[in-house]
Amino acid sequence: MLLSLPKFEYVSCNTIEEACALLSSHQGKAQVMAGGTDLLVKMKHRKVLPDCLINIKRIPQIDYIRYDALKEVRIGTLATIQTLRNSPVIMKNFSILNQAAKVLGTTHVRNLATLGGNLCNASPASECAGPLLALSATVKIMGPQGERRVPVEEFFVQPGKSVLKHDEILTEIQIPKPPPHSGGVHLKYSTRRVDVCIVSASVLLTLDGPKCQDVRISLGAVGPIPFRAKKAENILKGQPLVGDAESVIAKAAQAASDESFPIDDFRGAADFRKELVKRLVAEGIQGAIANARL
Ligand SMILES: Cc1cc2nc3c(=O)[nH]c(=O)nc-3n(C[C@H](O)[C@H](O)[C@H](O)COP(=O)(O)OP(=O)(O)OC[C@H]3O[C@@H](n4cnc5c(N)ncnc54)[C@H](O)[C@@H]3O)c2cc1C
Known part of the structure; x- marks a missing residue:
């Protein structure tokens, strides 16, 4: 209709x-x-x-991608999803965000949709929230009282609600450069490619030789807000992940599933989503290890 x-x-x-x-x-x-x-x-x-x-689409001062090879990237809120999909800087250095941009909506939607809008909409299924949580991103917010910075991890409050006050605007997303020997994977599961995800998982992992030095795992559409699966992360930290790591990966994937608390809705049943979390997280960890070794 x-x-x-x-x-x-x-x-x-x-x-x-x-x-x-x-x-x-x-x-x-x-x-x-x-x-x-x-x-x-x-x-x-x-x-x-x-x-x-x-x-706000015609405000030029908030439409940019500024890369500092030693430190970080700063992305203006108006950068479109298609820009993130095509950007060599994002592709090479912040690959999980690029992977998310590739699976968000259709070309038509990606050409209009902005990164800031994807966050401010505060959907539990936001495609870019997971990668930004895994990448330890921070957002810059401006309002009549001036400017403040908030880690993405503290940005979401409940479905459809963020920490933004009614007179504030999100202006920038700042992402620190991941350390060397890091690799990441973002996975989306949806019935049709164009649909919003039933479950999404992002994994960013850093290796120190064969060991997991650090890992951040985030989940989408399995709770009221996108969140990190910290119990799963703790299972992996310090563990050798090269060679036979099947059992520790399976344990972490199970922990992520146990940490999720999805609801039943028209997109999928809660039990189905929990099973998907287990599979996506296991696949994500394996992919992240492979990418970190490249
Ligand atoms: C066919 C279709 C498929 C889609 N598929 C996906 C998908 O796969 N994954 C996904 O995550 N989303 C998907 N979406 C949703 C949507 O495209 C994205 O969430 C998009 O990134 C929103 O950005 P926008 O610029 O269009 O936001 P808008 O619609 O302009 O705004 C969204 C909300 O954020 C607020 N807002 C926007 N920018 C700011 C700002 N800078 N400061 C303060 N508030 C702000 C607005 O007031 C509004 O409340 C889909 C949408 C459609 C129509």
Whole structure:
């Protein structure tokens, strides 16, 4: 069924300051629009009914990828998913984010959808949240009170809600460069390729010789927010992972499944999702080890 949009006021901003001031003056009744691929769908379904839409897509100061080879990458909130998919910097140095960008939606959606929008939508199934959790990313937020930085791990509060206040805008995602001998894998399971995931898993692992020096595992769509499977990570840390590591990998994958707490919904039953977590995490760890050894 073709649904129409409700009536709303529309303003296009040229600066962040202008957008924050407008958000402030509307006292929670205005909504920021980036690509609109989540927001406009919600408005058509009358799940969100803002009085005013504030288009930030034309603010040039928040659309960039800045790479410092010694340290980090800083990504402006407006970088599209297609840009992340095509970026040689992201492909080479932050591969799990690139892998997530490759499996998000369709080309049409990826051309509009932004990285910031994928986080601010605060869906438990956000494709990019998992890689950013695994990569220890931090977001920069601007509002009338100034600027603050929040680790992605503390950004999500509940489904559809983040720590953003009604007059704040997420402006940048900062990702530290993973140490040498790191490798990662992002896996998405969905019925059709274009669908939002039923389960996703991201694994970023660093080897010290044959041993697991560090590992970060994150899960999507199996809890109210994307989260890290810390018990699974602890099982792997310090363990030799080259050679016969099947049993420790299986133990970690089982722990990740036990840590997940999915619900039954139209996309999949909770038990099915728990089984998927086990399989995706095992596959993710094996892939991450192989990539770390390259
Ligand atoms: C066909 C289809 C397939 C899809 N497949 C996937 C998928 O596989 N995986 C997945 O994760 N998602 C998927 N999506 C959802 C969507 O495309 C992504 O979440 C996208 O990244 C959202 O970005 P956007 O720029 O379009 O956000 P918008 O729709 O513009 O905004 C989303 C929300 O974030 C807020 N917001 C946006 N930017 C900011 C900002 N800088 N500061 C503060 N608030 C902000 C908005 O107010 C709104 O509440 C799909 C959507 C469609 C239509």
